[in-house]
Amino acid sequence: MQLSHTRPVVSAAFDEPNLVSSAGLVPAMALAGEARLRELGDEHLSVPTDKGANAGLKLSGLVAGMTAGADSIDDMALLRHGAMGKVFAGIYAPSTLGSFLRAFTFGHVRQADAIASRFLINLTQRTALLGETADTATVMVDIDDTIVEVHGYQKQGAGFGYSGVRGLNAVLATVSSQTFAPVIAAQRLRNGSAGSPRGATRLATDALALIRRTHLAGRDVLVRADSAFYSHALVTAALKAGANVSITVRMDPAVKRAIAGIAETAWTTIKYTDAVYDETTRTWNSRAEVAEVPFTAFTSKNKTDQVPGRLVVRRIPDLNPRNSEGQDTLFDSWRFHAFFTTTDTTEMDTVAADQTHRAHAVIENVHADLKASALAHLPSGVFNANAAWLVCAVMAFNLTRAAATLTKTPTLTRATTATIRRKLITVPARIATSARRLTLHLPTNWPWQTAWSTLYNALFPRPATTHT
Template sequence: MQFKHAPAAVSAVFDDPNLVSAAGLVPMLRLARSAGLDELARERLSVPTDKGANAGAKVMALVAGMLAGADSIDDMNLLRHGGMGRLFDRTYAPSTLGSFLREFRFGHVRQLDAVASRVFANLAVDAPLLRAGDGERVMVDLDDTIIEVHGYQKQGAGFGYSGVRGLNALLATASTTSSAPVILAQRLRQGKTGSPKGAARIVGDALATLRRTRAATGARPLLRADSAFYGHATVGTAIKAGADVSVTVRMDPAVKAAIATIPDDAWEMIEYTDAIRDETTGQLISKAEVAEVPFTAFRSRKKAEQVAGRLVVRRIPDLNPRQVEQPTLFDVYRHHAFFTTTAKEVMDTVAADKTHRGHAIIEQVHADLKAGPLAHLPSGVFTANSAWLVIAVIAFNLTRAAGLVADRAGRLARATTATIRRTLIHVPARLARSARRITLHLPEAWPWQTAFDRLFTATHAPPPTVTT
C-alpha cells in the first residue's frame, strides 16, 4: 500500500462534531442494557450517595470505556469526543468515574459481584455462551494470575509466588468443546496471598452462577485446577455443589506410595509432545504414558471428609536425572499426577488425562484481560481496583456474547476481545439527524459489515408482543 498524494497535499483537522470512532458501542450497550446491567447496578449498589449517585449509568460508562479499549481512568476520555454526546447520555468525565470507584468498600465489591453474576445469566438467555451437547460436561477452570504494578502506593501490592510485585486476581471460567471460555467468578487479592486462600468461596460462587444460567446438560460440571488448589476446602465445596473435580496433586508420600503400586504393564501410551504413529501398524509411539490407581484424598481427615476417586498419573522419561556420576541401570521417569472423582465408565484413563490438560485454556483468558482492561490497575485504592476487575469481567463476557450474536457459526464466536473490538466496536461513523432519528453512516465495504448488521439488528429489535 502506498500514498496516492504527496505529503503536502494531505492535512488533518480535528473539527467534525458528528464523527464517532466507536460506533459499535451502540449495539454493545444495547446488549448490556438488555442484560439488565444498568438496572441491576442501580438497584444493588449502595455506594454513598454523594459519589455513588446514578450508579447504573456510571457502571455502564466504565464498561463502555473498557469495551472501547480503556485500560486506565484517563482513557475514559474516549467516551467524550465528537458526536458521542449525541448518541449517549451521561458520558462522565474520568475524574467522576475515578471518584466513584474510590468510594467502593468490600461490601460494595460483593454487590458488584452479584450484578456480574446476574448479567452473565441474562446474557446466556440471548446468546448460547455455553453450548453443550446432550450429556456433555461444562468445564470449570480455576486459576490465579499476578497483575504487575509499579510504585509503592498500590494498596495490597506485594511479591507473590511469581516474584513480581503486583496484585493477585483469581478467576473461575467455564467452557465446552464448542464454546470459548467465559468468566463465572472473580476476586482480587493481595499480591502476597497464597493461591488457595478464598478459592472455596470462588468455586461456590462460580457453580451457583453456572446453575443460574440453566446450562444443565445432564452431566455434572468438572472443576479443573492445579496443585495449589488441592485442598479439602476447594474440593469439598465443588463436590457439595454437584460437580466432579480434576485437580493436580502434590507429590507427597501418600501419592508416591500410590504411584509405586502401579504395575509395569498398566501404562498406556498417549499423544504427547513428539508423539508419532507407525504408518505400518497404526500404533502410537510416544514417550509419554498414563496409568491410574484408586485413591482416597485427604485420608488424614475424619472419615466423612475423605474423598474417594482415582489418581491418574502421566510419566515421561527423565532426560536429566540427578545421578550424573554414572548412567542409571533402569529408566528414570518424571511423574505428573492428578486426582479426579469422575467414574472410569464416564471417562477412561487416556480421556481423563487429555481433559485435565485442557485446563490450560484459562491462560487464554488471563492473557486476554491483561491485553485490555487489566493492562493496568488504575487506582491506589485496593477496593477500587477490585471493582475495576469485576467491571472488566462484565465487559469480557459482553464481547463473548456479542461475537456469538454477530457470527455464531464463524470465527467471531470464539474471537478474543481485541478481535471483537477491531471488527465490531471500533467502527467509525458519521451521525446524521433527520425527523428525530439518528442515522449512523458507516464505512463502505467494511469487511465485517454482515456481522455488524446482525448484531445491530438483534440489539435493536422491537420488544416481543404480549398476548392477553
C-alpha cells in the same frame, strides 16, 4: 502499503463533530441494556450518594469504556469525543468515574460481584453465551489465579507472591464446554502476597451456584485446578454441589507410594509433544505414558471425610537428570505429573481423563486476554477501587463475548476479546441526523460487515442500513 503522494500536502484537523471511533458500542450497549446492566447497578449498589449518584449509569460507562478498549481511568475519555453525546446519554468524565470507584468499600465490591453474576445470567437468556439449551457436553469450571503487576509504592495491597513480581492477585473461575468458549463466572482480587487457595472454595461455590441458575443446570460439571488449589475444603465443596473434580496433586509421600505401586504393564502411550501417529498400528509413537490407580484423598482426615477417587499419572522421560556426568543410567528416569479425579471410569477412561485435565490450561488464555485489555493496569492506589475495576473488566469481557455469539460467526465466537473489539467494536462511523433519526455511516468494504450487521439486526427491530 505506503503513504499516498497523490496530493502535495496532507493536512489534519480535529474538527469533525459527527464521527465516532467505536460504532460497535451501539449494539454492544444495546445488549447490555437488554441484560439490565444499568438497572442492576441502581438496584444493588449502595455507594454513598455524593459519589454514587446514578450508580447504574457510571457502572455502565466503565463497562462501555473497557468494551471499547480502555485499560485505565484516563482512557475513559475515549467515550467523550465527536458524536458520542448524540448516540449515548450519561457519559461521565474520567475524574468522575475515578471518584466513583474510590468510594467503593469491600461491601460495595461484593455488591458488584452480585451484579456481575446477575448480568451474566441475563446475557445467557438473550444470547448463546453458554451454548445452546440442547447441548449435553460436560461443563468445565476452571479455577486459577494470576499476578497483575503494579508499580510504585502507593498501591494498597501490592506485594510479592509466588511469581516474585510485585502486584495484586486476581483469581478467576471460568465456565466452558466443547460448545462454547470460556466465560468468567466469578472473580476476586486479593493482595499480592495472598496464597493461591485463599478464598478459592467460596469462588468455586459461587461459580457452581451460578451454573444452577442457568440452562446448564442438570449437566455434568467438572471442576479443574492445579496443585495450589488441592484442598479438602475445595474438593468437598465441589462434591457437595454435585460436581466432580480433577485437581493436580502435590508429590507428597502418599502420592509417591501410589505411583510406585503402578505395574509397568499398566502404562498407555498417549499423544504428547513430538508424538508421531503410526497409521499401520493406529497408535501414537510417543514417550509420554499415562496410568491410573485407585486413590483415597485426605487420609489424614476422619474416615468419613476422606474422598475416594482415582489418581491419574502421566510420565515423560527426564531429559535432564540430576546426575548428568559419568556413566549413563541403566534405567529410564521419569518425570511424573499426577492429578486426583472423582470421575468414573465408565464416563472417562484414563487417556480421556488426562486429555480433559490438560485442557485446564484454557484459563491461561483468559488471563492473557484480560491482561491485554482492561486488566493491563490496576489504575487506582485504592485496593477496593481496583477490586471493582476487576469486576467491571469481567463484565466487559462477558459482554464482548456475548455480542460475538450474536454474529453467528464461529471464528468470532471463540476469538479473543481483542479480536472481537477490532472487528466489531472499534469501527469508525459518521453520524447523520434526519427527521430525528440517527444513521450510522460505516466504512465501505469493511471486511466484517456481514458479522456486524447480523449483530445489529439481532438487537434492533429494524434491519441495519449499511451503505456500500
